[in-house]
Amino acid sequence: MNIISNHPINATIALAALEQVMDPEIGLNVVDLGLIYQLDFDKQGRRIYVSMTLTTQFCPMGDTLTAAVKRVMERTFGDQEIVVELCFDPPWSQERISEQGKLFLNQ
Amino acid sequence: MSNGYPNAGFRNTPDTAVVPFYLYAAISFLACTILLSLSTESFTQHYFSPQLLAITHGMALGWGTMIILGASHQLIPVLTEKSLFSIRLAHLSFFLAAVGIPLLVYGFYTFNMGWPSKWGGRLVLLAVMAYLVNILYTVKTGKSGNIYSLFIVTAASWLFITAFLGLVLVYNFNFPFLPKDVLTYLPLHAHAGILGWFLMLIIGVASRLIPMFLISKYQNNRRLQLIFLMINGGLIYYLLSYYFQFPYPVLFSGLMIGTALSFFLHYIFRVWQSRIRKKVDQPMRISLLSVAIMLLPLFILLLVSGYRITGGQHSRLVLLYGFLIFFGWMTSLILGMTFKTLPFIIWNKHYHDKAGLMKTPDPKTLMSDRLFMAMGISYLAGFMLFALGIFGGYTSLLKAGSIVMILAAVFYNLNVLKIWRHKPLV
16 A cells, blocks of 8 residues: 655645545455555645546445545545545556455455 | 546436336336246247247347347447437337337237238337437447447347338238248348347447456457457348358358457456456346356257257257247346346436435345346246257246246346335435
């Protein structure tokens, strides 16, 4: 799991909030699953860019997951505009799953 | 790292293009188990009988094909990496098949090869054509060089060939024009459907979905290409041998397809070995069981051709072969995969706008685990009793097996109904 951000403190807050968004099929949250690629906070504090991926490009749950990420970010950073972008380069791979996530899946 | 929207314009298939197929299939399965119970005597006689024709087509079309059509409308975007071309065509194929299948089954059951069978066959063929056009246009605009797309397009083409051959046979009953009797052509029609349609589609979908569900790293496109070539090669050899008198059509094609199946089993085994997700749920277990069950009919086929079994024993083994395919391999796969897909489709419908806002239920809780267990146990018991009944010619076992199989279908229907009727909790 490697998440790029220009604001480590806000990124920690955002990731803690995003742990509430679960992939319904796998039962693991989007952070531990490694779906979040990048969190960019603009300097004026008006907009947050979330770059994320899906386990497969045409995942039937894709719309639901991206919408849930947007809602959670809006709730956490109420005064800022949230822009969620899907990114498939590089594509998601199992290596992006966190150690905690791997432990959960190994159970 | 690109920040574009690579799947901009992607549209999820709406549940109206999926769920009606599941509901129709569930009712068909129940109807077929009831027909099975009413026709146990037919399983002690020759395999070409009105009741068996009706049950086989009810299972192949009403149960297997309908659920596969519905599920594929949902899964084709995952496989081809493109939205389904037309929702209207998906609806059209449902309505045409939904009317055509009961007509065809009724026509066979009463052996009325007049208007019920003819109209049933025509409508089924039109439904298949609507599906094929939808798939071709979806794949045409999708990612090129995708092995899964190749499996799906080829499978849909074989379905068209099967439905066309079937309609030709129905017409031949009214105006005999084929040079040989219908029993000569029946295996061609049956195997185009079983191997070309069901096997091709199931291998194409399973080789993509099983690694996804198990979160496995294993992928081997060359192996899948080889499997694709061997199945199609075996099937084409078998079909052409009727015209060109190739030697040992069943044995050679059986060996080619058997080798392809063993490659596929090995593929699934490697997927299983390299999976990250260790805990495997019950629906996935039943689906994996079906992968093993697919070897049983092949064993029977090689037995029949290798030992040149004839007479009553031959007819019994042919019946067992068909039963293992439709009530064994195909049914176990559907019983598992229904509960791996339907709860998520319904969950997505109800909670799409709520995820992230509030706590939503786990999609797996939309189904009943107790009903699933009851279904699994009664299905396995019914399947084994009935298969033993056919093998030994025991009417009492056939009766008992068919009744337990009805129970399995009732549990399945109740669970499907429970998921479909789910009321949003938040």
